[in-house]
Amino acid sequence: MSFGGKFADSLVVEQLDKLSVSFLVDHLEIRRGGVAANMCFGLGRLGLAPVLVGAAGEDFADYRSWLERHGVNCDYVRISTDHHTARFVCTTDTNGAQFASFYPGAMSEARMVELEPIVAKVGAPSYVLIGADDPDGMRRHTDECRTRGYPFIADPSQQLAFSGGELIRDLIDGAAYLFSNEYESHMIEQKTGWSAEEVLDRVGTQVTTLGAAGVRITSKTEPTIELPAAKDVAVLEPTGVGDAFRAGFLAALAWGVTLEHAAQVGCVLAAYVVETVGPQDYTFTAEQFLDRLEYSYDGEAAAAIAPFLHATR
Template sequence: MSLLICGSIATDHLMSFGGRFRDSLVVEQLDKLAVSFLVDDLEIRRGGVAPNMCFGLSRLGVRPVLVGAAGEDFNDYRSWLDRHGVDCSFVHVSETRHTARFVCTTDSSMAQFASFYPGAMSEARLIELAPIVARVGDPEFVLIAADDPEGMLRHTRECRQRGYPFIADPSQQLAFSDGELIRDLVDGAAYLFSNEYESHMIEAKTGWSADEILQRVGTQVTTLGADGVRIMSRGADVVEVKAAPGVAAVEPTGVGDAFRAGFLAALQWGFGHERAAQVGCVLAAYVVETVGTQEYSFSHPQFVERVHSAYGEQAASEVASHLV
């Protein structure tokens, strides 16, 4: 059984300005704004929700299939993912656009000027899933994460048409989507992933109550930040799992992606929701302790030991049977 991860592929260009933007802005002249800032450093990070999840899955020994669109400048990023066990065979490469890019400058007060260039991401709508499935086998799940909205819609509808079990994970696209689009992306999903704020946004924009959403999806997984995760399934008790303890938080970007990767890896191992959430929480802990979404590392015995310290001997023993 294959695991297809559909979503954005991007690089992040992060710069730091030692001063304060507001000291260089004249409020009365903002309509004539033309300023530049001498930055102190530049960090280029691999990003995009789909590669972030694929990287996490590969760290746990699962080989996912990356589905998304990138530019011809994707070669170095592809090599990195290939080396870490991600199947990039089906990434659509644009002939005219660069890989999506997030460019952000942060000043000393944490104010930011940022731009997002979607670029090749807009060509995700050209990707058909059926030829990929014909090559890699029937999917256990197709996860449809934030991406080009038309691409997300096409993949969701194809999953419903062809009977592929799919996971709805609209996340960053929720703020820019209307209720009709969100309803189409969510309805019929085997799982719906969101954080707590996003879960309320889904209710507000779709007009569905929490109970109505649960009637339309198999399971709703809601991350609660430092409080862990809540899992609700039709006809089952609510499952709540605390976040892994002892986390030295450094930077939160990519934490949700890592949780999803751990959760999906555990589902592939045959675990139930509680154990899957525990694996997800431990993997997320590694990311929040690191700057960058794919810069963390661990050995499998180290991961098992962290599961043991967070959730006990039984959890560690079960996870070890798949990792060590």
Template sequence: MSLLIAGSIATDHLMSFNGKFSDSLVVDQLDKLSVSFLVDDLEIRRGGVAPNMCFGLGRLGLRSVLVGAAGEDFTDYRSWLERHNVDCASVHISETRHTARFMCTTDTAMAQFATFYAGAMTEARLIELAPIVERVGEPEYVLIGADDPEAMRQHTHECRQRGYPFIADTSQQLAYSDGELIRDLIEGAALLFSNEYESHMIEAKTGWSTEDILGRVGIQVTTLGARGVQVRGRDIDDFELPAVTGVEPVEPTGVGDAFRAGFLGALARDLSLERAAQVGCVLAAYVLETVGTQDYDFTPDEFAVRVAKEYGEQAGTEVADRW
């Protein structure tokens, strides 16, 4: 069994603004918006939702398969990922476009302005999943993350046609997707990942209620920022879990990707949904405390100790036993 992680592959350009964006915005003049922010620093880091998740799974000792499109400038990034236990053999390399770029500025309140250049990502629609499955074996899950919208649609259709269990993680593409596309990407998913704002956007754009969504997916996992995470499903007892305490936030980019990696990593180790949410929250905390989405580090013992500190000795013991 394998984990296929499909989504954007990108380079992150991360900047910090020593102030609050809200102080520069005039609500009744937003239709004339023209502002510039003087930033204090620039960090160029590896990113993209799919590599971020694959890296997190690798840190948890699991080898996942990266599914996405990149440019010929992907060589160094590929080497980095392969050194961190990521299977990059199925990455499509564009002959004409650069790897996608994510450019993001974060203020002191952790609010963000971001711009995304798709580049080679637009060729992700050329990737077929069946040859990848033939190479690596039947997937435990295919996670379909934010990517070229047509690629997301095609991957979702192929999963339905071939019977691959899939996870819907529309995230950043929600803003650009209409209700028809969102409904198509969600229907029949084993899991649906979103943050709290995205969950409301899904309901608004699809016209589905919370109950309608739960009638179409197995489990809905909604991250709640500093309040933690909510897990709901048709055949489970719903629960909410608090986030990790004592975290000093440095840079929020990639936190959601880390949560997803931790959640999936725990499920792959046959841990419960509650443990999966706890592992996801702890992995997310490591990213929030670090500049860069793939620049955190820990030993298995350190990770288990942190789980135990936050969620109890039993949780820490179960996590330690599976890693």
């Protein structure tokens, strides 16, 4: 929501302990989001068939329909009878100051979801990406992946700020991939007490997004890869850009291309999101995507991806 004035004009510093204010907003936008849904949407747009796992409320029906129309399997989303779907509500004034609230709601029931019955129906997963969710749910799913031998990707993102070192160590140890942005990578080191080298010793590959500077990929066995972001990006709104990068990267992994090409696909998909308001409101054709991939990187990247992207919906 947008407030046409300044919050500061309605606040009396000496009376903040008695705060009771109401703001007449002049603009409301309702956007679909959530890290798992954003990633699954991106994977679906690129022609894959991702399985969304988590917990939502009975108000999920319209969102489910949207995701399913874009190739996302929502059969294994737990529907709570007690809570609404998690949501973030924010009001911004003309100075950019914000009042915001996050309601976790049904997210707290993610810990009740077991992966093995899902795998029995859909088949062995290429990867289980464990993103920001109910902390007990994240730990349960990580432990189950280790126990059952499912390759998993650690992507704790927003939960890092609220998690202690013990939980973070448990979530990333043994991951095939660790995703984070640069700030989060330093937070991981600080909270776990592990150096950058020690973190890398515990994961197969670390993928660190660098914002406008692109991405860095490090592993114990391969040379470090550093790539710039896509060219000529008209930045409009950054929400969901990291999720889009992950979706593009994972789609390319599923296609079996190189890590460099995977990062390039991720960067191009991220460019579409950052140029759009809302993390699931972008569109492109296969030809447009390939043209942008070639323009931002080279013809080799476009040629490597073309056989797979032309199968998109």
